[in-house]
Ligand code: HEC
Ligand code: HEC
Ligand code: HEC
Ligand code: HEC
């Protein structure tokens with residue numbers, strides 16, 4: 001080892017001379033590349049300028065996407081394609097508008113006594129959101145409030161108009177929108193429906209003057225500022241973490257504080273979230289004051305003594321979960337790594353030499369090349385397999401949890417029929433509420449576990465545990481042992497392999 005430096009010295013000298021030559025060549029090469037890139041960039045910039053050519057003026061009132069489409073034809077083209085049928089898009093959920101209830105009749109038992117037991121279907125593209133809401137039996141057969149329109153229409157101009165009519169000065173746009181929002185929520189559905197014409201539109205996500213991304217839904221603005229006030233860690237939403245360290249005098253406002261990357265998820269979090277209609281005025285409310293996790297939302301509802309309905313078979317005060325995509329994504333590794341909804345669902349695409357965001361919002365599995373391979377250097381088949389592996393495991397757990405909750409309902413119903421008192425049934429009913437909330441939360445989420453696989457599995461495990469404990473509690477409350485309620489003896493509905 002002592003002699004080692006000797007022969008090394010000349011080699012090092014020769015090496016450093018070589019380095020100079022290499023650096024010189026590299027510098028020339030880099031200059032040429034930089035010049036080429038500059039020319040390329042300036043060409044692209046020219047093209048970008050051309051696409052931003054404003055051919056038709058748009059304002060806060062322009063809800064018709066066709067008018068925006070005159071100036072931004074490429075984005076409008078993608079947007080329109082959300083009306084394309086894409087029957088093979090989903091691995092497990094099934095085709096568009098397929099009924100979840102017909103695929104797995106256990107859900108009729110779970111939702112018994114609530115409109116979802118009558119009609120509940122697989123979602124379609126954005127272009128259909130307003131007409132699908134008109135057509136659902138949940139609207140046709142049941143009295144619904146104007147609140148339903150909050151996420152199914154380009155509704156902000158209608159809120160503004162109603163707010164001004166209610167006396168808010170027209171110059172205070174934000175206050176007028178908030179007031180009008182309350183007014184429309186409280187209306188009967190048909191009255192609110194008459195105020196809107198378009199599905200989610202450009203103006204809902206873009207500032208008409210600057211095209212800057214923004215959020216407009218009052219329910220989201222209220223919900224996210226309540227979330228900011230909570231102490232739930234949200235490392236994937238850094239602007240909230242920053243706001244928390246400040247003086248907190250003005251409420252958290254995403255439009256002023258969120259980063260562009262956060263906005264690329266919040267734009268979707270405006271609607272793809274859990275919600276309920278609070279109070280007699282039926283105000284659309286996102287229950288995030290304790291945080292975004294399933295048990296924090298449950299604690300919020302428990303604190304508000306909220307129930308969506310009373311299950312007729314068991315007498316339990318139960319909850320209905322709705323599409324918590326933003327909440328579940330928040331618990332996953334992609335959110336933690338700063339990957340936004342738009343990264344996967346609206347990936348960049350080239351049109352000629354121009355890079356645009358694909359406004360054909362849809363399943364990324366139809367688009368693995370642009371949605372995933374930008375970050376993951378695996379073949380398309382491998383990526384599809386990884387998603388499907390997650391989704392099949394999810395499906396197995398979901399079937400077990402669905403059965404456990406169905407068994408629990410049977411067990412409590414049997415105890416009730418056998419004459420068990422409300423007092424004796426209380427523990428089993430509390431477990432029914434917990435188990436069903438957890439099951440529904442993950443099933444109502446539309447990624448089949450992909451957005452946060454481990455979190456989804458954790459929630460299913462809790463659901464199964466709660467449901468089986470509830471069965472024991474029901475037996476203790478006086479359910480006869482030899483009835484449909486006993487584990488293993490519950491009627492087993494036939495579970496097609498596509499059941500949800
Ligand atoms: C890392 C990529 C990725 C991110 C980030 C992501 N998703 Fe997804 N999403 C997926 C995949 C994969 C599926 C499953 C698609 C399938 O089964 O066909 C999915 C499914 C969905 C579905 C159901 C799709 C359908 O066709 O019915 C919705 C809705 C959805 N995501 C919304 C969101 C929202 C909202 C966010 C952000 C809060 C988000 N996603 C973030 C990859 C992603
Ligand atoms: C917080 C936003 C929001 C509100 C409020 C809302 N929806 Fe939706 N709705 C969505 C989203 C997001 C989807 C797509 C994801 C899904 O189907 O799970 C959807 C899907 C639907 C669908 C198609 C799938 C299905 O469930 O059969 C219908 C119909 C529907 N909503 C009706 C209603 C009705 C009726 C109301 C009022 C009681 C309402 N929505 C309120 C966001 C909302
Ligand atoms: C104004 C509310 C709203 C906003 C904002 C919104 N969505 Fe949706 N989204 C819906 C509703 C409602 C549906 C269901 C429409 C139906 O079934 O008729 C839906 C359906 C979908 C679907 C299913 C599409 C299919 O072909 O099956 C995906 C995926 C989706 N949304 C992703 C997103 C993403 C990603 C964003 C953000 C870039 C976003 N959404 C923003 C309300 C919204
Ligand atoms: C659900 C929300 C949403 C809706 C509705 C929407 N966009 Fe976008 N749009 C986005 C997102 C997300 C981006 C990416 C922005 C970014 O990363 O800064 C984007 C980007 C853009 C851009 C910038 C260039 C690009 O493609 O990245 C233009 C122009 C645009 N949209 C036009 C439109 C037009 C026109 C419509 C209506 C036909 C529309 N958008 C509807 C979410 C939306």
Ligand code: HEC
Nearest residue numbers: 333334337339343344364371372374375376383386387453
């Ligand atoms: C913008 C970059 C980006 C995009 C787009 C993206 N991913 Fe990822 N993905 C990541 C990162 C970062 C991780 C975390 C890996 C790590 O930290 O080791 C990850 C992790 C994963 C994992 C492991 C998940 C887990 O929970 O452990 C899977 C599976 C995956 N990605 C699949 C996909 C698929 C499928 C798509 C397209 C629908 C996609 N990703 C799109 C960046 C991305």
